[in-house]
Amino acid sequence: MSDVPFPVLVAAVFLFTSLTMVHLAMRHQDAQLALPERDAYLAAHELQSVTCAHCQSTEMREFGFNDADDDRRIVTCASCRKALFRYTRGAAPHA
Numbered sequence: 377m378s379d380v381p382f383p384v385l386v387a388a389v390f391l392f393t394s395l396t397m398v399h400l401a402m403r404h405q406d407a408q409l410a411l412p413e414r415d416a417y418l419a420a421h422e423l424q425s426v427t428c429a430h431c432q433s434t435e436m437r438e439f440g441f442n443d444a445d446d447d448r449r450i451v452t453c454a455s456c457r458k459a460l461f462r463y464t465r466g467a468a469p470h471a
């Protein structure tokens with residue numbers, strides 16, 4: 377360990393930490409893109425209205441895919457925080 381110069385060690389740790397963060401962020405985005413569309417979610421869980429299929433809560437939180445103004449919306453349960461579905465603002469009938 378003492379053979380590695382300290383600045384090289386710091387740079388290596390920084391590089392691997394950065395790569396890990398990018399990897400985790402991309403995995404998180406892929407999981408959000410894999411969410412069903414709103415209608416598919418309702419049909420899959422045989423729901424008449426937007427309800428969490430995990431805890432039956434009707435309180436939802438939504439946010440943009442890339443930023444707050446993104447029209448691609450991700451909807452999560454406000455109670456159990458599970459990601460439920462996605463929709464495109466302006467394209468969905470109840471948007």
Ligand SMILES: [Zn+2]
Binds near residue numbers: 432453454458
């Ligand atoms: Zn829930």
